[in-house]
Amino acid sequence: MKIGRFIAEALFPARCHACDAALMAGERFICARCLHDLVRTRYHSVDDNPMAERFAGLIPFQRAAAQFFYRPESDMAVLVQDFKYRKFPGLARYLGHVAADELLPTGFFYGVDALVPVPMHWRKRTLRGYN
Numbered sequence: 001m002k003i004g005r006f007i008a009e010a011l012f013p014a015r016c017h018a019c020d021a022a023l024m025a026g027e028r029f030i031c032a033r034c035l036h037d038l039v040r041t042r043y044h045s046v047d048d049n050p051m052a053e054r055f056a057g058l059i060p061f062q063r064a065a066a067q068f069f070y071r072p073e074s075d076m077a078v079l080v081q082d083f084k085y086r087k088f089p090g091l092a093r094y095l096g097h098v099a100a101d102e103l104l105p106t107g108f109f110y111g112v113d114a115l116v117p118v119p120m121h122w123r124k125r126t127l128r129g130y131n
């Protein structure tokens with residue numbers, strides 16, 4: 001680790017976006033406890049997948065999933081607000097990796113050629129800089 005980064009992290013340790021606790025070595029954006037406590041939907045493993053039902057007839061797709069529940073006033077809401085409105089695109093990428101890592105062993109991605117995010121209006125994308 002470079003000395004400048006070492007000093008910066010010693011003076012200003014990275015904090016959990018959900019609970020504001022100092023992050024431990026190996027943690028990124030969110031502490032292990034908060035990450036564990038995020039409520040998973042398990043939609044990918046049920047026959048009456050609410051995500052698939054929501055998009056049925058609107059767009060062609062093979063599978064749909066949402067890894068985490070979003071509830072106002074929840075830790076997930078804080079995380080979403082941070083990556084959507086407080087310029088933390090790395091947090092969004094990190095949560096995407098977490099979701100992918102958790103879905104991969106389920107076979108959800110078997111035979112999948114492409115993943116498509118929920119589209120956003122071009123104006124919002126321009127303002128935010130990413131989807």
Ligand SMILES: [Zn+2]
Nearest residue numbers: 016019031034
């Ligand atoms: Zn935390």
